[in-house]
Amino acid sequence: MEFRDLKAQYNKYKNAIDFAIQEVINNTNFIGGKEVNTLEQRLAEYVGVKHCISCANGTEAMTLLMMAWGIKEGDAVFVPDFTFFSTGEIVSFVGATPIFVDVDRDTFNIDTNKLEKAIIKVLNEDKLTPKVIIPVDLFGLPADHIEIEKIAKKYNLKVLEDAAQGFGGSINGKKACSFGDAATTSFFPAKPLGCYGDGGAIFTNDNQLAELLNSLKVHGKGDNKYDNVRIGVNSRLDSIQAAVLNVKLTAFIEHELEDVNRVYRLYTEKLEGIVKTPIIPKGYVSSFAQYTIKLNNKAERDALQAKLKEESIPSMIYYMKPMHKQGAFAEYKYDHNDFEVTNELCDTVLSLPMHPYLTQYDIDRICGIVLKSY
Known part of the structure; x- marks a missing residue:
């Protein structure tokens, strides 16, 4: 028995997946191209946001947002204590301080009462500047985004929805990856929507943020990849993974x-x-x-x-x-x-x-x- 049976899924969609992969090989367009563009458009439409920016993995999706928002040393970012390491790692990676918050006993997601107390404590200590809340949609269940967004507005904080495990979830019909100022997900193979390697995506309604992220993920490009207007990273989803995800997204929806x-x-x-x-x-x-x-x-x-x-x-x-x-x-x-x-x-x-x-x-x-x- 498999813990998460990717073999059963592949056997069901073998012909479609094999054909999609072979199409990329035949076209030899391995980076970018129509498969990636199609996937981004479909994901944005499914989630209900303007922009989907694909990237190399879910961790880098969050890191790119930390870079785009200018999060740095002296900043405080609030993260649930019960989650995978990367959610806190990306905070320390840019020099900021992760502030861990206990979770709700029933949902396993960040406890909003304790979150507000943690924000107030940081403000009272006056050593760090509160900047971002990163609620995690743990095990597929969206966090209490309605209350979290109220808290964020009250204290003028940004919200990054970590939906690495949450793609497909919803609250009153509003899809995971559509909450906060931006959201991220992971296409790690065992995730609800997974590829055959690493992959990730960022979702936002902010036009300027989307433009900045598309630059940062390709070496800080300007008009093209040889026009570099800022320091960025190399974080792209390859065409074969996008081809696989296009097949699997259809199955996920259907x-x-x-x-x-x-x-x-x-x-x-x-x-x-x-x-x-x-x-x-x-x-x-x-x-x-x-x-x-x-x-x-x-x-x-x-x-x-x-x-x-x-x-x-x-x-x-x-x-x-x-x-x-x-x-x-x-x-x-x-x-x-x-x-x-x-x-x-x-x-x-x-x-x-x-x-x-x-x-x-x-x-x-x-x-x-x-x-x-x-």
């Missing part, structure tokens, strides 16, 4: 988002009341990058994972270590007690196999092992 939510409902029907199953607030849709349950303690979690492994069923722990405990952030002094929920989650969460091609048989088998453990 059935994958619906199918992964069907899997979520089947899991939850069997496991609700036995373990703590994912909570999806009213009006929200998750794209379920992960289906993450909570156990009562670390011993229970580790025992269940061991039992699943005995039955050749893969599972993953996202995440074993909070951001504030990562060695790369050791220079910052954090109070462990400020992260009560994150500390608890790192000891109790377990992600089960989750993808649109999971069969009823597989779901029954997985749930059977969980049920036998209680």
Whole structure:
């Protein structure tokens, strides 16, 4: 059994994917070209924003925004404590200071009450200048962007929606990647919309920001790549990855988002009341990058994972270590007690196999092992 079955997806769309890749090879247009342009247009239309700027990966998508917004040493950027390392890494990479914030116990996303307290604390200390909030749409569920945008407006902060795991999710019909001043996503293979390598994208309605990002991602180009008007980077999505994504985007829109939510409902029907199953607030849709349950303690979690492994069923722990405990952030002094929920989650969460091609048989088998453990 696969944790996220990319083989099943490929087998279903093999002819279309192979044809799309071969077209790029035949045309020998490996960087840029119609595949990338088509993908950017389709993604922007799906999300409901003016601009989609593709790039090399999700981490560089966020880094490009830090560069475009001039985030630097002395600036504070607010990041959830329970997330993947790159969300904090890109802050330190440009010399700014990540301020980690505890998360909500039910949604795993940044706690908006604690976020505002963290902003006020930084303002009162008067050592750093608050600049950006980076809410993460963890495991496919959009963060509380409505409240976050109110807070950002109150304190004059920018919002970067990190939708690396969230593409396809929505709040009251408004799609992930359309919140904040700009949003980013990742096309890492295991993401809800993944390519066959690395890839990422930025979404915004800001015309000037889009123009700047398109310059920064190609060596700070002006009218062309040999007219360099600023210092930039080399961060482009290649044509083969775009070709693959164009096929997979069609599948995602036509059935994958619906199918992964069907899997979520089947899991939850069997496991609700036995373990703590994912909570999806009213009006929200998750794209379920992960289906993450909570156990009562670390011993229970580790025992269940061991039992699943005995039955050749893969599972993953996202995440074993909070951001504030990562060695790369050791220079910052954090109070462990400020992260009560994150500390608890790192000891109790377990992600089960989750993808649109999971069969009823597989779901029954997985749930059977969980049920036998209680």
